[in-house]
Amino acid sequence: MEGTPAARNFKHACSVFLKDLEALPEEAFCRKFGPATRTVADIVFEVNMVNDHAGGVMKDGKVPFDWPENAGWIHATPEFCAKEVIVDAFQKSTQPLIDAAMSYSEENMQAKVMDDSGETTREAKCRFMTLHLWYHSGQLNFIQTLLGDTEWHWK
Helix, strand or coil: CCCCHHHHHHHHHHHHHHHHHHHCCHHHCCCCCCCCCCCHHHHHHHHHHHHHHHHHHHHHCCCCCCCCCCCCCCCCCCCCCCHHHHHHHHHHHHHHHHHHHHHCCHHHHCCEEEECCEEEEHHHHHHHHHHHHHHHHHHHHHHHHHCCCCCCCCC
């Protein structure tokens, strides 16, 4: 079987998240459902930032950029609002990470790397990205239900 369990789980989480995005209508991507809510665009913008940050550590063994200090909730830039742009950006953010993760042996996954908190492993970074995707996939599912969509789109 190709890839380690952590890599396969990450690949699956990316697939599910993408299906959830594709199931949402265009008007959902920049819609706010309340004064303190984040949009789908905001969620995906953050997911991409986390993937780029954690994935850089996983792939290259180094922190690619400093996380914005006191950033609070991450919000999308104004031009990050169209469904096509957001879906494409998610795919461009995740595909190189999927390819890298799937190429690692178990030994490579256990390799020590440094992140903002100190020493960790590639596997730990991969698992973190997986957990983060599932968390935000749940938010996408909730937004689907707010729009009246009660279907499972993961098939």
